[in-house]
Amino acid sequence: MVRAALAGRKVGREPVPLATLVPAASVVAASALAVLPIVSASGWWPNLGLLMLLGWRMLRADAWPAWWAAPLGLVNDLLTGAPVGMSMALWTALMLAMDIIDRRTQWRDYWIEWLVAALLLAFAAWVEARVAALNGAPPLLTSTVPAAAIEILLFPLAAYAAMRIDRWRLGR
């Protein structure tokens, strides 16, 4: 028999329809997880939209054009109640920083990706703390450092999710 007939549905698949929009949709879905009825006293949960954004960008540079980070950031701001414009500017700046890092590095493995993501997430947490301070609510270090550490430690999960979604959407 033809070997493809024995392999079932795993061979000869095409990319899903609207495959170019799937990465951005997954970032919006991660931001939309903010509607979960979690009442937290300390706010140490990670920024899920930002984690998916960095997970996708580390995986592929062509997940979306760099300027898509602005509307994705606007949606994140509206869904999480952050000051409107903070995620827009921050996420676009992170995309440009990733473009610069892409051009400067020839080869990177998982640890370097995690390290770069850790630096970018620490910068994002610092920006969030400064904007909160501008709005009259400077957070204590005992609030921001554990939250940033949890985000950094959860980055591999986001990278794995991005990788699996990428395999699914491309039909591989």
Next chain:
Amino acid sequence: MAAPAGPRPGWSRRAQYGLFFAFLAAIAGIIVGLVLLALSVVSPKSYQAVRGAALDVMAPVTVAFSDVSATVSGLASGAGAYWDAADQNAALKAQNTRLRQQILTANAVIQENRQLKATLRLREELREAVAAGRIVGSSFQSPRRFAILSVGTSDGVTVGMPVRAAAGLVGRVIDAGANASRVLLVSDRANVVPARILRGGIPVISTGRGDGTVDIRPLEVGRNPFKRGDIIVTSGTGGLYPPLVPVARVIRLDDDGAIGIPLADPSEASFALVERPFEPAAGADLPAEAR
């Protein structure tokens, strides 16, 4: 792994132009984001309609999920009531008797209070709640402490109204959509509640610390007036929060103040009442409502 295929345009002039304009659009996105952020910081009121609309979009989902999780956790806690039921029963009966005696004393004090106020010809208005809702969500990803309340402008809630639960003060409304609103909790860093210690009436200021506790400082310089277990109640100063609403309980002492934990736990599935500001005429220096 090798660096992913970056945006290298190659020799195609169209691809080169496309990349150039994509970068221009990204820079424009950063500038637009910074302008919007500056507006957010400088004049928060300009975003109230947008934030209210976003709340209306997400709140129905949150309320639905919160109903489901309240039912499930109710089943779990209901099952726990059957464990060691006889001992629980005896302890609750003893507590009940003690509390009934305290209620009798409290009723007598309330009667005496009414007679004294009538003697002084003090007039007070009856206060009733504007709306009653549930805390269904919160800002769990952010250093700000917000909570989502399941009532909005269609129930009469407006920005700036104080919110209280049966156990104590919850916070004040900072964003209001048609069906849901956002509450700034007392444990947020930007929430300042003028209060007093119940034992002795010493005036204090309670500021949130951003991690679920509040920082309580006395207004007068001197010896640390706090003791562990002190109850802090609102004093009515400032005109926003009504007086004698419990705020927090002191858990440890600081160098010249104390750290307290708010008595109203927002994660409890109980009702939150939204009331009118206590004395709007005194509200000339009310804090910026959308913060």
